[in-house]
Amino acid sequence: MxxxxxxxxxxxxxxxxxxxxxxxxxxxxxxxxxxxxxxxSIAALTEAELRAADELAPLDIEETGVEPVALSDSARLAQYGGRFGAFAPSAAGTAEDVVLENDLLKLTISTKGGTIRQAELKQYAKVVEQADDSEISLPLLLLEDEKNKFEYIIPVSGVSGDGVRTSDLYFQPTLEGNTLRLRASIDGGGYFEQRYTLEDEGYLIDYDIQFEGLNQVMANTNGTVQLHWENYLDKIEKNAQYEASYSTLYYKPVDDDTDYCSCTSDDTEELDEQPLKWVAGSQQFFTSALIADDRFTSAVLTTVADEDRLQDDELKALISDIQLPIGTSGSETFGMSFYVGPNEFERLRAIGYDLSDVVSFGSSIFGSINRWIIRPLFNFLSGFIGNMGIAILVLTLLVKMLVYPLTYKMLVSNTKMQVLKPEIEKIKAKHKDDASGAQMETMKLYQEYGASPLGGCLPMVLQMPIWFALYRFFPASITFRQENFLWANDLSTYDSILRLPEWIPFMQGHLSLFAVLWAVTTVIYAYYNSRHMDYSAQPMMKYFQYIMPLMFLGFFNSFAAGLTCYLFFSNVFNIAQTVITKNIIIDQEKLRVKLEANKAKPKKKGGFSARLQEALKEQQRAAAASKKK
Structure with missing residues (x-):
């Protein structure tokens, strides 16, 4: 057809x-x-090479770090090609440690994964308590936990899953001075390189990664590669419970203020499409931070604080999944810096980018007081005072001298109450069955004599910001870490002088002497000040001022000895100022004459006292009307 x-x-x-x-x-x-x-190459494999490749398990290489059979490139490609793709040439090798160090920092970097295996801070130590209460000093190591991971996930064509994890690769090291290059090659001549340069001084490490020819073997990455960082924090400080409350992940958005994950519970922050300048895993006094020369694209940050998910020697787990803008061209470098060191405010501030925010001074007005008033003052004092306990004593004296004019007015007001006590007793006897009438006439008496029962509150109110600031300052300032004073061997944690049974509530198994001294002196100060005060209207207040220090003893018992030492010194100065001022400086007879003169003066109408008297009269009228009904 x-x-x-x-x-x-x-x-x-x-x-x-x-x-x-x-x-x-x-x-x-x-x-x-x-x-x-x-x-x-596949066809040319001999039967012996194939048998050796079959017998070589990846787990054996990871455990020993040594390739037991010297395979040809073709045998290695056959064995690892499905798992590592083009990175098959770097899938087996020998794990070696390379050391970079200066006077402050010693880095041990493994060629397996090309990661920091441990960082030793030479000028700091970890003190461990023994069962017999003795202490031993150990090297202070960061990033040393065996479960830690620091790996890039590179999507490679032909490899199932997310891609090749660089922690599984063996890198070829090249050491030049304090610069270490670690290179994982791919089939065809390209490579992935990590470059560490430790500065001659300090804790800062210049860290860069380079992609050379990887765009030919990478799957579509949308212009980013993921860095997966798991950092298991080991317990370093004596008070691990308190250390945990100061340990978390901090991060700095490029266009926003520093923020952090929860310090007390499990937390995840999904920072989608939010460029970051740095991410830092911070403990109470030490930090491991990764800082981008430019920016990270986004991140998902997770903290694990649940003890059921951690081992006994672990404080927290900090997990960071960070997106880096790299992987689209034939030759690319992404620059970063590592900071692995102490939370020294000035050192971190010199690096910039608000990295000093990892020092937990607080973010409110109290944090500003710590950063710009108390910290510089302690730095000044420590310049000529060798012992930080003495520096705390001098700081207490300076604060008391600063507020003494207000303290003097408070004590004058208290003395007025003491001078007027006989008159107040007469009023109480006159109105013994009429409490509101007694209160109204007492307020009138205060107005006539120019006295005020609230006159002693202002000095305490003005000192409260300092107290709240110091509450955050001592446990956050590395200046006081392992500083000795009297019986306390570390002013940044509690000063235990006696072990207590764990079943005693609130005491956490120990007794802090500075906390006890604070409680005792608080009771003495309260007793001395309240001897001439009238508690008939509120009798429970008389006993509460003695119960309160005992209640707070459990709270302060596990707090930084620096703070309880300050509070103890403050009480001692308060008692001394009160005794000297009331018995030597203030003349009660002259004060009595002045009060009589005030009584004789014509009084202005209105004011707070007048409004208070009017309110009491209204209350008295309402009570009388209710009684008639």
């Missing part, structure tokens, strides 16, 4: 389309050559 013209034209067009498709998708000459080399 003859075909018509339309059928012939259709067949010709189909053939032309088929030939065109073959021409478009056909591999290039170089690709054909590379495929041929691969097929030839």
């Amino acid at each position: 003859e075909m018509d013209r339309t059928s012939i034209i259709g067949i010709v067009l189909i053939m032309l389309l088929f030939l065109t498709w073959q021409w478009v998708v056909a591999p290039s000459a170089s690709e054909i050559e590379q495929q041929q080399r691969y097929q030839d």
Whole structure:
């Protein structure tokens, strides 16, 4: 049967389309050559090489770090090609440690994964208490937990899952001075390189990664590569419970203020499409921070605080999944810096980018007081005072001298109450069955003599910001860490002088002497000040002022000895100022004459006292009306 013209034209067009498709998708000459080399290498494998490849398990290499059989490139490609793709040449090797160090920091970096295996801070120590209450000093190590991970997940064509994890690769090291280059090669000549440069001084490490030729083997990454960082914090400080409350992940958005994950519970912060300048895993006194030269694209940050998910020696787990803008061109470098060191405010501030925010001074007005008033003052005092306990004593004296004019007014007001006590007793006797009438006449008495029962509150109110600031300052300032004073061997934590049974509530198994001294002196000060005060209207207040220090003893018992030492010194100065001022400086007879003169003066109408008296009168009228009903 003859075909018509339309059928012939259709067949010709189909053939032309088929030939065109073959021409478009056909591999290039170089690709054909590379495929041929691969097929030839597979075909050329001997039976012995295949048997050796089959017997070589990846787990054996990870455990020993040594490749037991010297395989040819083709055998390695056959064994690891499905798992590592183009990175098969770096899938086996020998794990070695390379050391970079200066006077302050010693880094041990493993060629397996190219990560920091531990960082030793030479000028600091970890003190461990023994069962017999003795202490031993150990090197202070960061980033040393065996479960830690610091790996890039590189999506490679032909590899299932998320991609190749660099923690599984063996890097070839090149050491030049204090610069270490670690390179994981790919089939065809490209490589992934990590470069560490430790500065001659300080705790800052210049850290860069380089992608060379990886765009040829990478799957679509949308212009980002993920860094997965797991940092298990080990317990370093004596008070691990308090250390945990100061340990978390901090992060700095490029266009916003520093923020952090929860310090007390499990937490996850999903920072989608929010560029970050740095991410830092911070403990009470030490930090490991990764700082981008430019910015990280986004991150998901997770803290694990639940003890059921951690081992006994672990404080917290900090997990960071960070997106880096790299992986789109043939040759790329992404620059970063590592800070692995102490939370020294000035050192962190010199780095910039608000990295000093990891020092937990607080973010409110109290944090500002700590950063710009108390911290510089302690730095000044420590410049010529060698012992930080003495510096605390001098700070207490300076604060008391600063507020003494207000303290003097408070004591004068208290003395007025003491002078007027006989008159108040007469009023109470006159209105013994009428409490509101007694209160109204007492307020009138205060107005006539120019006295105020609230006159002693202002000095305490003005000192409260200092107290709240110091509450955050001592446990956050590394200046006081392991500083000795009297019986306390570390002013940044509690000063235990006696072990207590764990079943005693609120005491956490120990007794802090500075906390006890604070409680005792608080009771003495309260007793001395309240001897001439009238508690008939509120009798419970008389006993509460003695119960309160005992209640707070459990709270202060586990707090920083620096704070309880300050509070104890403050009480001692308060008692001394009160005794000297009331018995030597204030003349009660002259004060009595002055009060009589005030009584004789004409009084202005209105004011707080007048409004208070009017309110009491209204209350008295309402009570009388209710009684009639």
